[in-house]
Amino acid sequence: MFTLALITPSRAVELWRLGKPRVVSLIVFCAAAGALMATPQWSALPNVILSLLGIALVAMGAAAVNCLVERDRDAVMRRTERRPLVKGTLTPLEAGLYAAVLTLAGLALLQTFANSLAMWLTLGTFFGYAVVYTRWLKPATPQNIVIGGAAGAMPPVLGWAAVTGTVPAEAAVLFLLIYTWTPPHFWALALYRQLDYQKAGLPMLPVTHGPAYTRQTIVLYAVMLYAVALLPFVIGMSGWVYLAIALWFNSGFLWRAIKLYRTADEAVARGLFLYSIRYLAWVFGALVLDRVWTMAITHF
Numbered sequence: 001m002f003t004l005a006l007i008t009p010s011r012a013v014e015l016w017r018l019g020k021p022r023v024v025s026l027i028v029f030c031a032a033a034g035a036l037m038a039t040p041q042w043s044a045l046p047n048v049i050l051s052l053l054g055i056a057l058v059a060m061g062a063a064a065v066n067c068l069v070e071r072d073r074d075a076v077m078r079r080t081e082r083r084p085l086v087k088g089t090l091t092p093l094e095a096g097l098y099a100a101v102l103t104l105a106g107l108a109l110l111q112t113f114a115n116s117l118a119m120w121l122t123l124g125t126f127f128g129y130a131v132v133y134t135r136w137l138k139p140a141t142p143q144n145i146v147i148g149g150a151a152g153a154m155p156p157v158l159g160w161a162a163v164t165g166t167v168p169a170e171a172a173v174l175f176l177l178i179y180t181w182t183p184p185h186f187w188a189l190a191l192y193r194q195l196d197y198q199k200a201g202l203p204m205l206p207v208t209h210g211p212a213y214t215r216q217t218i219v220l221y222a223v224m225l226y227a228v229a230l231l232p233f234v235i236g237m238s239g240w241v242y243l244a245i246a247l248w249f250n251s252g253f254l255w256r257a258i259k260l261y262r263t264a265d266e267a268v269a270r271g272l273f274l275y276s277i278r279y280l281a282w283v284f285g286a287l288v289l290d291r292v293w294t295m296a297i298t299h300f
């Protein structure tokens with residue numbers, strides 16, 4: 001029964017895949033940016049790294065629970081039909097154990113090397129994504145992603161809380177950035193995966209309200225995202241380096257959203273989805289670059 005004990009290289013790869021490592025790498029990057037924005041305490045670097053590892057482990061645990069809860073839905077969608085629990089290369093028990101070990105280890109790291117606030121917020125985020133979004137919201141409403149997006153938007157707040165033990169307004173601005181980004185990120189994908197979601201019986205916006213309405217809503221979110229992305233500069237949290245990069249990528253995002261509004265071409269939707277990932281990496285990268293630049297010119 002406990003075949004987990006037999007971790008062959010190919011099974012290790014399957015366990016790794018279960019934790020959605022590519023999504024989690026961006027999550028951890030955003031958490032790291034939050035930590036750096038909070039305070040560039042280089043002396044505390046080992047603690048920060050172990051806290052980020054904690055966040056990564058809990059995020060991977062949450063992703064594994066998501067795969068466990070959704071294995072029947074995943075089986076009917078082309079995008080997800082090759083996941084380990086669908087192919088049967090891992091059993092549900094193994095996935096459950098793996099998720100529990102990762103999550104508990106991650107929470108222990110946070111409690112030890114960060115603080116209780118970071119630990120509890122991360123546990124809340126786990127619950128928000130793995131249970132509230134996956135189990136309840138996703139099959140219930142096309143606003144699933146808008147409400148559930150609150151969990152996905154937490155990483156910079158977790159990073160911030162891990163190094164300071166507080167969540168000030170600046171951290172909330174970074175939360176808002178991912179929160180506003182998430183719906184267009186997901187709906188762009190849902191537009192070219194509409195058939196999948198229809199087959200799985202999931203009420204995603206293109207399924208319930210149609211592609212035209214979804215494309216229009218994406219433009220509205222792109223406009224809101226543009227405004228939110230200016231906030232770090234407006235409140236004096238970031239400088240000109242951030243502003244220049246944010247203007248470039250938000251213009252690119254809005255331009256692609258408008259292009260998508262004008263065409264039903266699935267390739268354009270795919271293009272916006274891929275761009276959304278580059279966008280988030282660059283905008284959070286810009287916060288870091290701007291901070292490092294400001295520190296460099298004030299020290300030398």
Ligand code: HEM
Pocket residue numbers: 022023026027030079133145148149152153155178182185186189277280
């Ligand atoms: C609840 C909110 C979110 C939803 C519903 C969502 C949905 C999705 C979906 C369905 C995919 C496609 C995965 C695949 O190709 O199989 C995806 C990919 C991706 N998402 Fe999200 N996402 C959310 C939040 C986030 C957040 C917060 C981040 C990072 C901070 C993120 C980063 C990514 C990345 C990097 C990929 C590409 C993964 C790859 O290439 O394999 N997503 N997202």
Ligand SMILES: CC(C)=CCC/C(C)=C/CC/C(C)=C/COP(=O)(O)OP(=O)(O)O
Pocket residue numbers: 020023027055058059060062063066070080122123125126129138151152154155
């Ligand atoms: C503790 C912590 C930081 C947790 C982070 C939560 C987390 C992993 C958020 C990522 C969101 C994500 C992978 C959504 C995929 O959507 P989906 O699950 O609807 O996509 P799917 O159809 O590919 O399963």
